[in-house]
Amino acid sequence: MSEGISKHLFLPKGQGLGLKDGKLDKDAFKKVIPVLAAKVAPEKAGVLLKSPVMKRSLLDVPKIKSVGTEGPGNEERLVLLKYSDQVDLTPEVLEFLKSQSAELVSYPVEFSYDYWTADEIIHAILPEELEAGAPSGFANVGHIGENFVVFPRTRNLAKNPKCRTVVNKLDNIDNQFRVFRMELLAGEPDFVVTQSENGCKFTFDFREVYWNSRLHTEHERLIEKFKREDVVADVFAGVGPFAVPAAKKGCAVLANDLNPSSYKYLTMNVVDNKS
Numbered sequence: 001m002s003e004g005i006s007k008h009l010f011l012p013k014g015q016g017l018g019l020k021d022g023k024l025d026k027d028a029f030k031k032v033i034p035v036l037a038a039k040v041a042p043e044k045a046g047v048l049l050k051s052p053v054m055k056r057s058l059l060d061v062p063k064i065k066s067v068g069t070e071g072p073g074n075e076e077r078l079v080l081l082k083y084s085d086q087v088d089l090t091p092e093v094l095e096f097l098k099s100q101s102a103e104l105v106s107y108p109v110e111f112s113y114d115y116w117t118a119d120e121i122i123h124a125i126l127p128e129e130l131e132a133g134a135p136s137g138f139a140n141v142g143h144i145g146e147n148f149v150v151f152p153r154t155r156n157l158a159k160n161p162k163c164r165t166v167v168n169k170l171d172n173i174d175n176q177f178r179v180f181r182m183e184l185l186a187g188e189p190d191f192v193v194t195q196s197e198n199g200c201k202f203t204f205d206f207r208e209v210y211w212n213s214r215l216h217t218e219h220e221r222l223i224e225k226f227k228r229e230d231v232v233a234d235v236f237a238g239v240g241p242f243a244v245p246a247a248k249k250g251c252a253v254l255a256n257d258l259n260p261s262s263y264k265y266l267t268m269n270v271v272d273n274k275s
């Protein structure tokens with residue numbers, strides 16, 4: 001049996017898609033793929049969606065509704081299937097659809113710019129010669145995104161509505177305070193962020209202190225081990241990702257950091273989180 005619509009669900013890589021005069025053309029990422037839809041009375045839609053016979057033939061794609069309509073005023077429901085050709089439906093499925101008085105019609109499913117992941121978009125935008133330099137990932141710290149691809153003319157911080165500032169880390173952290181030098185790639189030169197983690201809010205200047213959002217599970221793992229009656233001594237506390245939630249949990253906490261800026265934001269975060 002064919003894998004259905006999924007074989008069409010990709011963007012071409014390395015072809016400079018969606019860049020017009022240095023501007024991002026979101027419409028270029030629109031893809032319309034026709035699929036089969038089972039047109040049924042409204043009360044039958046749920047029957048189709050729950051049927052074990054139908055399970056493997058239903059359209060199941062993230063961010064795409066599995067039931068459509070033919071437009072306002074039209075009561076009938078269109079239960080979307082993942083195939084575009086009837087030959088891909090098993091005799092059992094066809095028999096079941098017949099028993100539910102379903103009519104098979106074609107339905108155009110639209111995959112817009114918002115459907116694709118940032119990674120898919122970036123690889124589609126970059127021309128082949130720049131593909132190797134594409135960021136393999138990026139991280140958000142508050143309103144700052146690290147290592148995004150940026151479109152200089154538009155300052156378009158693609159795919160990330162919260163992102164106002166884009167930075168690139170310039171070197172390894174081999175200094176005592178574990179801070180990165182960073183360059184502003186786009187957006188506002190505002191480096192003071194507020195980041196939520198483990199039920200607390202942390203404010204800090206991303207240029208001046210150590211912060212790594214990827215450590216959130218490690219922070220959580222240790223915080224979960226703390227009990228109210230514990231005394232926690234965090235001698236390399238940074239801006240407080242262990243110390244502040246521990247204090248909030250009721251532990252007695254001693255926290256310290258050699259970096260004056262970390263210490264400043266640590267004390268600020270203690271107050272802000274009433275910990």
Ligand SMILES: C[S@@+](CC[C@H](N)C(=O)[O-])C[C@H]1O[C@@H](n2cnc3c(N)ncnc32)[C@H](O)[C@@H]1O
Pocket residue numbers: 176177178210211212215235236237238239240241242256257258259262
């Ligand atoms: C890897 S960071 C970890 C910070 C924090 N625990 C976290 O998870 O975000 C290490 C921290 O230790 C601090 N540090 C380095 N040497 C120190 C020292 N001798 N005494 C106290 N703090 C120190 C640095 O300024 C930095 O904030």
